[in-house]
Amino acid sequence: MSTPVVEALSPAATQAVAAKVLTGAWSGRALVKLLGELEKWDVVIEAKKAKMNKLWIGSMIGAFVGFILMFVLFPYGIALFLIPFVLIFIFKKQLNGLEAADIPDELRKSVRPVLKQLGQDLHPEEKIKGTIQLTGIDESRCKLKKDLPPGHNRSLKLSVYETEVCDLRLPLADGSTAVLRLNNTFHKLERSYRTTRGKCKSKTKWKKAVTATAMLIPPVRWNWEPARMQKYVDKVNEKLSFAEKNGVMAARLDRYYKFKGIGNAPVATVPAEDIMKLFVRLSGMRPAGGTR
Amino acid sequence: MNCQWQMGVLVMRECGMPAAAGCAICSRPICAAHTMMGQNGPACPGCAAHTAGYGENDDTEIAGARDQYYSQYGGATQFGSRGYFSRPDSASMAQRGLQQKPTQQRQYDDKET
Incomplete structure (x- = not known):
């Protein structure tokens, strides 16, 4: 090509x-x-x-x-x-x-606006490290392809594509590190069937599941105060967790999205504001005083 | 006196450069780089972002977005008292009425499984 x-x-x-x-x-x-x-x-x-x-x-x-x-x-x-x-x-x-x-539109709609808004929070001397994928749906990323049990005069084919759009580590001015990850999973369901007049017809439905992950890794051990932000965490679509990273406790907030498309894969993506709100809530769980 | 404009969204810290003027709206000292000129006189990026008659730049964009984010999670009441914002920031947030706001209508289906 x-x-x-x-x-x-x-x-x-x-x-x-x-x-x-x-x-x-x-x-x-x-x-x-x-x-x-x-x-x-x-x-x-x-x-x-x-x-x-x-x-x-x-x-x-x-x-x-x-x-x-x-x-x-x-x-x-x-x-x-x-x-x-x-x-x-x-x-x-x-x-x-x-x-x-x-x-992919994620670059334009999600990643760049977030980096722009966090521009003043970044450490002036340290560098952002990570990977950003510039490919969309690619056959090489197909993780699963299977024929689902067919019904009367039809076939169902499911293909699953997984892409890690970005994984960035952003060093912040106070010594902590913000991590941004975006993972896309596309489900393509191809359905073909024969009508009563004998015509072959096919329909393709797409589902795009996106997981936006924001993580805050402190420079020293912090006693996170999750109670303050717990009420602002969406229990259905978000998951707050804490994990040990390099001897410190990192706070992580995941948010899940689903977009649908008929014919073509959905191009909708996570709004940059939502990613910023994940970081703001994580930041709001920092212990009061003495952190900066 | 140094500039008291707080930069950043997550890690807020004062600019610290020598002040050149005072904000005509919230009266905090501001440096030349953070002075926005408009119809009410010199203003800090935070006040300029919320007042008509001022231009836009990266600072006003960040200030406007920061207020919007924090106001959804308790605003000045929640964060100001915990040392996340400086006193002038908390005061100007409170002055602008940036308390908790309902979240905007989402374009995707939250309940879909």
Whole structure:
């Protein structure tokens, strides 16, 4: 599949687009800037995708009309069918290339705004470490594929894709470390059946389950005060836990989301405000006084 | 006197640079970098974020977002008394009426399993 030419991107962004992953250590500003570049790249790709999609649909309509005209204007009318017919494949190939180059929306809607808002909290000298995946749903990430028991005249196929969108460790100015993780699990349910008239039909349903994890690892042992924020923890969709990390007790808040889509995988993602609220609540459990 | 504007969302700390003016709204001393000019005179980013007639920058954006987040979890009452906000911050939050607010309508289905 052809990948669009990378224009006006910095070497780091070019490398990230090519490798489809961002790994390493960055200062807060550098990472926000790099993600900003990738965001612009994503916007350009989205626009190109929309244009290519229109061309693809146009060529299909053209091929249909050409097919009818072919008989009316035979033999010269063959060209009217063949040209749009060939274009269908060319545009589809280019559309696939653009879809492969597309960057997940989590980067634009979740990760970058959070990093921007936490910009003043970051340690001025230490660096953010971690990984950000730039691929969406990929066959290599398919964890499960199975045929479900079929009913009358139909088949059910379930595919599960798992992606860890990001795992970032953010050193904060007071010596503690904030950890941000986003995990996506896509459930694709393909159902095909035969109607009473003998037509084969198929429907694809998608479910996207996202787990947003915020963790706060203190620099020294803290006596967390969870009682203060307990009432603000959603008992259905959130889970508060504490775990021993490197000799200190880390506080962790997970939030679970579910999004649905028919035909295409849902593009909705965790709002940045929700991630910030996870961190704010964890921060609100710090022991009062003497922590900064 | 030093600038008393508190930077950050999670780890709030005073700017500490020499003050160049006083906020016309909450009267805390502020440095040149944290002075926003508008129709009421110089203002700190927190007051500028909530007052019409002031521009926007990263500081006002963070200040506005911080107030919004904390106000949902008890605001000045919950955090101010625990040393999370400085006295001027707590006072200005209380002045702006940033007490606990109901959460916004969500776009996804919370109850779906």
